[in-house]
Structure formats: structure tokens, C-alpha cells
Amino acid sequence: VQVVESxxxxxxxxxxxxxxxxxxxxxxxxxxxxxxxxxxxAEREGISCIAWNGDSTHYIDSVKGRFTISRDNAKNTLYLxxxxxxxxxxAMYYCAADRSFxxxxxxxxxxxxWGQGTQVTVSS
Numbered sequence: 696v697q698v699v700e701s702x703x704x705x706x707x708x709x710x711x712x713x714x715x716x717x718x719x720x721x722x723x724x725x726x727x728x729x730x731x732x733x734x735x736x737a738e739r740e741g742i743s744c745i746a747w748n749g750d751s752t753h754y755i756d757s758v759k760g761r762f763t764i765s766r767d768n769a770k771n772t773l774y775l776x777x778x779x780x781x782x783x784x785x786a787m788y789y790c791a792a793d794r795s796f797x798x799x800x801x802x803x804x805x806x807x808x809w810g811q812g813t814q815v816t817v818s819s
Contacts, residue, residue, distance in 0.1 A: 696720035696808055700790045703813030710780050710817070716773040716790030716810055723771040724748070726807070727796035730764060730775045732786035732815075739789065741802025743775065753800055758784075780817045787812040 702714040718726065729744035743764040745752045752764050763776040773790060790810035793799055798806065 698790055698792060698808050698810035700788065700810040700813040703788060703815045705816040705818065706780055708781055708817055708819050711776070711778045712780065712815060714775040714777065714788055714790075714813060714815075716775075717771055718773070718790075718792050718808070719771060721792075721808075723766075724768050726792040726794055727799045728764075728766060728773040729791040729793070729799040729802070729806070730773075731789045731791055731802070731804075732784075733789065733812075734786045739804055740786075741791075741799070744796070744799035744802070745773070746796045751796065755802075777815070780815075782817050782819045785815060785817050787814050 697719045700716045727746050731739050731741045733739040742758050743754045745764045761779045765774045789812045791806040792808040793806040
């Protein structure tokens, strides 16, 4: 099983990025998906998740209205559109996959699969 994120980079405050995550080796539609982020010395923080069919999504308050999670099941790909980025969004962003949407709604760190992370850096 492989989980591969891409799309990170360095942007100025107010800018935008789109992260992508592909899941291979398992049936993508069997998995709810989520995005987490982590800064050095801090715990990994769940920020958004989406059910297997895209019908249900959740965001933490700090990203609500700025970030949009989506998935394309035909392409086995998860996305995170990030707009109006702020310096406090700087972190390593991780993709997570789990058969339980409920577990991702709780932003559990005990998920089935993790990606390797992609760095997002926002300068002021």
C-alpha cells in the first residue's frame, strides 16, 4: 500500500496551494480520508476529513472557510485546496486513510495508513 502526498511548497500569506494524495494498493472507495498537519515539537493535528463517497466532510474551526477537502474516486486521489494561507498554517501536511469515517471525525492518530508528508511554508 502506498500513500503519496504532493503539492506542498512555499507561499506568501494570502496565497493558495492545492495538496494531492494518492492511495494505491487498496480500494480507494473503501476508505475515508483525512488531512493532518504537524509542526516541530507539536502533536499531529487533524484538520479535515471526508467520507468515502465525498458526501460528508468536516473541518476544524481554524481552517473552515479557507480550506476545501475533496476526492476523485476515479483517480484514487484526495485533495486539499488551501486559500488565504496564514503563517500559522506552516506545517508538514499528512494524508491519512482509514476504513472508519468515525475514526477520522475524531481525528484519531491510529489510522490504517499514513503518507510521508508534504511541507507547506507560509511567509508573512
